[in-house]
Amino acid sequence: MSSLAKNFTNGIVRSNPTFILLLGLCPTLAVSTSLDNAIGMTGAVLFVLLAANVIVSLIRRWIPNRVRIPTFIVIIATLVTIVDLGLQGFAWSLSQSLGMYIPLIVVNCIILGRAEAFANRNNVRNSVADAIGMSIGFGVAILLISLVRQLLGTGTLDVFNVRLFSVPGLIDNPASILLLPMGAFFVIGLLLALFRWVGVSECE
Amino acid sequence: MSELVAIFFSMALVNNMVLVKFLGLCPFFGVSKKLSSAVSMGVAVMLVMLVASAVTWPLFHLLLVPSGVEFMRTVIFILVIASLVQIIEMAIKRTNLTLYNALGIYLPLITTNCAVLGITFINIDSEYTFIQSLAAALGAGVGFSLVLIIMSGIRERLDLADTPKVFRGAPIAFIIAGLLGLAFLAFGGMVG
Amino acid sequence: MAKERTGSYPIVFLTLVVLVSVIALTVVNAVTEERIAANKREAIKQMLATLFPEMADFVYAEETGLYSLYDERAVSVDEETGESSVDQSFPAVGYAFMTNGKGYGGEIGILVGLEIDRTLRGIRIIAHQETPGLGSKITKTDFLGQFAGLAPDQLLLARDGGAVDAITGATISSRAVAEGVAAGLVDMSAILGAAEEGGQ
Numbered sequence: 001m002s003s004l005a006k007n008f009t010n011g012i013v014r015s016n017p018t019f020i021l022l023l024g025l026c027p028t029l030a031v032s033t034s035l036d037n038a039i040g041m042t043g044a045v046l047f048v049l050l051a052a053n054v055i056v057s058l059i060r061r062w063i064p065n066r067v068r069i070p071t072f073i074v075i076i077a078t079l080v081t082i083v084d085l086g087l088q089g090f091a092w093s094l095s096q097s098l099g100m101y102i103p104l105i106v107v108n109c110i111i112l113g114r115a116e117a118f119a120n121r122n123n124v125r126n127s128v129a130d131a132i133g134m135s136i137g138f139g140v141a142i143l144l145i146s147l148v149r150q151l152l153g154t155g156t157l158d159v160f161n162v163r164l165f166s167v168p169g170l171i172d173n174p175a176s177i178l179l180l181p182m183g184a185f186f187v188i189g190l191l192l193a194l195f196r197w198v199g200v201s202e203c204e
Numbered sequence: 205m206s207e208l209v210a211i212f213f214s215m216a217l218v219n220n221m222v223l224v225k226f227l228g229l230c231p232f233f234g235v236s237k238k239l240s241s242a243v244s245m246g247v248a249v250m251l252v253m254l255v256a257s258a259v260t261w262p263l264f265h266l267l268l269v270p271s272g273v274e275f276m277r278t279v280i281f282i283l284v285i286a287s288l289v290q291i292i293e294m295a296i297k298r299t300n301l302t303l304y305n306a307l308g309i310y311l312p313l314i315t316t317n318c319a320v321l322g323i324t325f326i327n328i329d330s331e332y333t334f335i336q337s338l339a340a341a342l343g344a345g346v347g348f349s350l351v352l353i354i355m356s357g358i359r360e361r362l363d364l365a366d367t368p369k370v371f372r373g374a375p376i377a378f379i380i381a382g383l384l385g386l387a388f389l390a391f392g393g394m395v396g
Numbered sequence: 397m398a399k400e401r402t403g404s405y406p407i408v409f410l411t412l413v414v415l416v417s418v419i420a421l422t423v424v425n426a427v428t429e430e431r432i433a434a435n436k437r438e439a440i441k442q443m444l445a446t447l448f449p450e451m452a453d454f455v456y457a458e459e460t461g462l463y464s465l466y467d468e469r470a471v472s473v474d475e476e477t478g479e480s481s482v483d484q485s486f487p488a489v490g491y492a493f494m495t496n497g498k499g500y501g502g503e504i505g506i507l508v509g510l511e512i513d514r515t516l517r518g519i520r521i522i523a524h525q526e527t528p529g530l531g532s533k534i535t536k537t538d539f540l541g542q543f544a545g546l547a548p549d550q551l552l553l554a555r556d557g558g559a560v561d562a563i564t565g566a567t568i569s570s571r572a573v574a575e576g577v578a579a580g581l582v583d584m585s586a587i588l589g590a591a592e593e594g595g596q
Contacts, residue, residue: 022374023230026318030226064406071413073286073315077279078417082424085275089428092435100325103278107316109230181224182385189371189378196370214502219525275425279417 011133018141029184038146042139057127153178215343223385228319242356246349257341447509497576531569551578
């Protein structure tokens with residue numbers, strides 16, 4: 001497999017940022033109450049991660065080693081602010097529901113981690129592949145968790161106000177605990193155990 | 205005064221940083237295996253939260269707002285926090301080398317701790333006064349430390365228990381966190 | 397690979413990066429500023445419209461916190477820009493303001509709507525942290541509908557001598573809303589009096 005493809009798939013399965021590396025959990029658990037949120041958050045992360053990886057990779061030869069972390073931070077914080085302002089301007093309800101977790105993307109370990117561990121040492125093409133792969137991995141994870149929480153927690157599945165389907169018995173007596181914070185912990189704990197059981201990941 | 209106490213307890217217990225607001229999860233799962241490092245981490249985070257709040261509040265209200273550049277908030281705040289962590293790291297290295305070694309890599313990681321940046325945002329969004337921000341930061345720090353310590357105590361015991369193989373490590377830690385969150389729900393109504 | 401350089405280069409570099417960041421964000425902010433303000437206004441308008449369907453636009457007085465609501469007679473929309481402006485010489489069709497109640501889980505944000513003669517049109521819950529399934533029922537029309545037309549001295553729970561029936565199992569939340577509205581009316585009474593006299 002070419003190195004480009006390898007970098008790409010790395011982020012989806014083998015080093016899935018959420019389920020394997022356990023990075024960037026804050027936004028994942030906080031906003032995963034609906035598919036809309038999951039899609040919005042994935043989009044935001046994709047934009048920031050891609051742009052950050054590209055920029056860092058482009059200027060990596062000029063970044064002084066001593067100030068590399070602050071440099072990454074400023075670049076990421078700027079991109080995050082752009083996303084924040086963009087969402088507030090053009091996707092108001094999404095920005096309200098994602099709230100403070102959009103600016104918090106700046107401390108999302110996924111993005112800073114990839115800038116430091118990858119984009120700083122690789123060319124632009126590979127950095128792009130890595131960014132997209134990691135974002136897809138993150139997206140898959142947060143979508144999966146949101147799917148479970150929204151379906152079991154409200155009994156319906158809606159995407160941007162379009163009802164996909166609803167479960168008849170569940171809609172009247174949903175397991176609303178799953179929409180509460182602790183529900184997120186239960187879901188991800190059980191999902192992680194499930195992945196190990198099925199053999200997708202290793203036990204400790 | 206009673207309002208300050210209410211803010212403190214709200215941040216620490218009712219709207220606990222980790223269990224309710226989901227902030228500060230990375231160190232939560234990484235550090236919390238040993239009780240002693242959990243305590244050190246908790247204290248360090250609380251210190252950074254307090255100082256960060258004390259610095260970012262005036263920066264925002266006295267500099268950013270009058271200049272009309274509130275949108276620079278994210279960039280400025282995170283730079284402040286990164287610098288603060290550097291300074292505190294150097295201070296700890298000089299005064300208490302054992303503590304420095306105990307905290308290891310987790311000290312610089314406080315920079316990326318969502319809880320610290322989170323509390324600075326909360327202070328602004330909730331429109332707290334300066335003193336109220338400090339109360340909130342103190343409460344958040346205490347809440348974070350509390351959960352961290354409880355969690356590490358539980359995990360120390362868990363290591364000795366006979367957990368099913370697929371659950372060992374991260375999965376059971378998450379489920380415990382969920383149960384802790386359920387338990388903390390009992391604090392609801394305390395502030396009202 | 398990152399460069400190893402000593403001297404002032406690192407500082408210069410970082411300053412340059414920050415400068416680029418400031419410029420980029422100033423540009424983005426300038427582009428989005430108006431849209432964001434418009435979005436915020438629209439959100440408030442929609443919220444007010446749930447209480448006042450006949451409303452076409454509103455005027456917010458920042459010093460007093462009072463929303464004055466106008467219907468289509470007072471509102472004209474500029475054909476070119478799509479912006480609406482309010483002619484305040486027309487009478488208002490209602491007033492509204494925000495107030496807070498001390499609920500079970502924290503503060504409850506309440507929007508209070510008033511007719512021009514200061515009787516209660518109704519209330520809406522803007523934000524709350526009450527217990528899901530119990531206190532959270534304060535957002536339901538069964539509870540909220542009770543407030544329409546109540547006089548200030550009726551703004552207590554039935555068991556406290558007023559006209560508001562509490563939600564079963566959520567006395568504290570119910571009481572918080574009733575008392576919050578009452579307190580808000582008291583706070584705003586002077587301002588409302590002035591508005592009424594001004595014939596606005």
